[in-house]
Amino acid sequence: MRELSLHILDIARNSVEAGARNVALTVVEDPERDRLEITLQDDGRGMDAETLARVTDPFYTTRTTRHVGLGLSLLKATCEQAGGVMELTSTPGKGTLVRCVMGLSNFDRPPLGDLAAVIQSLACETEHTELVYRHIVGDSEFRLDTMEVKRELEADCLCAPPILQWLGRHVREGLHDLGSRA
């Protein structure tokens, strides 16, 4: 995938499909330490040790479990190419944490890409899954909590076109003000 945001969407979709009620996405751009860190934490079904070992093995997953986990092995490869690592921790019944660290200025790091469209996509699921998205650049932070937006709108979910469009614009503006350059 040519953008990190597509990887993010893919692993966040795993969370949704694993029955997560809460997903926390945090992106940290740290120019001082030349680091880009992306973490995704969910409270979904989680994976046991055996599955965990399997999902990052591209050969195993593509053959047997039809795409589930394929995205994680792709992401791992992307992180490693960009001079970084991907860590995966999971507890059955509790949830999963994916943490990626990459060199911010690494030449082989894909751009973050259209994160706003990713948030729009995830917001379609807010009937069942809430998202807290934090994006940090240096000392500034942009934060979006779908539960707060729902409360403000007095709506049960955000999957209506005008709301999704507002969210997209809100995130784009937020990231622009933040000076995100990843």
Next chain:
Amino acid sequence: MKSVQELRELRERTKAALAVRDREGGPRIVVCMGTCGIAAGARDVLRSLLEELERQGRDDVTITQTGCKGLCEREPMIEVLIPGSAPVTYGSVTPDVVKQIVDDHIIKGQVVSEYAIAIGSEGN
């Protein structure tokens, strides 16, 4: 804060739209968001879908997503469900195709047969 003000305005608008939707069961569009769907461009399809619906003022459409449907070579795929008519699955959907589907199928009720890969019970 500007965004809170915007949200309040949005609240009035969406309340009306959601009420119509709940009462009359508006159209529903399902975007396939499995790994290969995403790799093939499903996210950008969703984005252009939202832009197109906004342009046409169709606040009443529900957007949902689904995972892998096992038809990787036809990704990106979307399903259009209009109450009272057969559901239609579209394949190889690009942002341009989205425009056509919104104009012809959502607005005029005509299936875009060129991209339809299944009509009827399948899915949903």
